[in-house]
Amino acid sequence: MTAHRGDSPWLRNFFPAPRAPVRLVCLAHAGGSASFYFPVARALSPRIEVLAVQYPGRQDRRGENAIGDLDVLAERIVQALEPWTDKPYALFGHSMGAIVGFEAARRLQSAGRGPSRLFVSGRRAPSLDTAGEYQPVTDQEVLTEITRLDGTGRELLEDQETLRMILPALRADYGAVRRYRYRPGPALACPITAFTGDRDPKATAGQVRAWQAHTTSAFELNVLPGGHFFLVGEQQRVLSTVSRQLGCAAPSAVVS
Template identity: 65%
Template sequence: MTTSPTPGPWLRTFRPAPGAPVRLVCLPHAGGSAGFFYPVARELAPRVEVLAVQYPGRQDRLREPAVPDIATLADRIADELGPWTDRPYALFGHSMGAIVAFETARRLQEAGLAPAVLFVSGRRAPALDHTHDRQPVTDAEVLKEVRELNGTGNVLLDDEATRQLILPALRSDYQAVRDYRYRTGPALACPITAFTGDRDPKAELGQVGAWRQHTRSAFEVRVLPGGHFFLVDRAGEVWGHVEERLTALSDAPVPAPRAAGQE
């Protein structure tokens, strides 16, 4: 009988599908949680087994300190995913999650456990210079940006008690994004698909196209109508394309790491 590993505190399987030929690991945006991907698990099971990453400092991990560092998050997630790489799998990350997914893919590739494909959404390429970006720092600035991007329901932000529960994770995640600096290394062996909204102020088309330099395999950009959270309104198109790619990849071997080289 086919079985799946037992998920630890970092992973959620809302709809276990141990018989699925392929897995999809989803990493949320700043301030986001694993629950954001519950509809995806419901939609794709049992054809795809969906794992959603739960960062510390939110929901059922609220009592744990949040991790304000992309590299540390990627280290921990890569360790947790090791037992789940016994069949072809893909990573999907939105916004901050795209960078965490990319760094996690690098670590898994180095360990000989490369993903079959990397999906990134709502995020410019890691290698672009971010040092001159104006990033929110204060609570007021962070909340203002979240409201403008519509990443968290404004009704939740309007409630003081709920806002105080959400803010620590938001602060930590925004610090992780501000402090992130890309380090040159081998390109990924797997294909990359980059999604973006045509009105996303955080991921302009040229910036998203620069993800091309991070793979030695196939690359594509999918532009959909919408802003930073286009994938909420265009969920059917996003996840339909993801499933189509995963179906094509499900019988393919997991890519082996390429020879070391500089991007």
């Protein structure tokens, strides 16, 4: 018996599509929120029903403490997703969201409710040694890093009130990424599709190709023009690939 879905604080269903044959669950980057995937939901509905995960500590969940542990975050998301696994679904995670999606997929597979596919974007494979990967620690280092990656508008970072609102979540997310340690376990049975930008300083093509070791099924690597947030400029191509691999027609246009 599937649990009642209710109004979960964890999931945003911007464009409900109950007749869609498949769902896509989207997980944001460090400091990101569910609204990052609003254009994705609009473009894919009603062919694919998109659920965007809202992490604690941001937007309408700003009054909650952000979770500074990716394993705990994945476990909470798995609990929230349980009522939505009554039909085929896939996971899509960008940057930090790719790791959270991977850890959620492992847990869901172990429970016999694994995804039909995992899409990972802008993140090296979790099994790679991260000893040489730069991770910001102080608030100033975090702000410098997100400015370098062009993930947040520069004008927002110059607004002190905005900074006070977003820094706690950013601090927790970057700390969670820094503390994350991959634990070996069974590979995923579902295919993995990986994306990265050809100028992404955080995830080279070789590092992203290493995701192939985490599945016993098919693997596909897509290298697109752009840096760490290549998704913004290449959304049409990304969603065309997602749609094709989920057995649905490609969106005619993506409006941000």
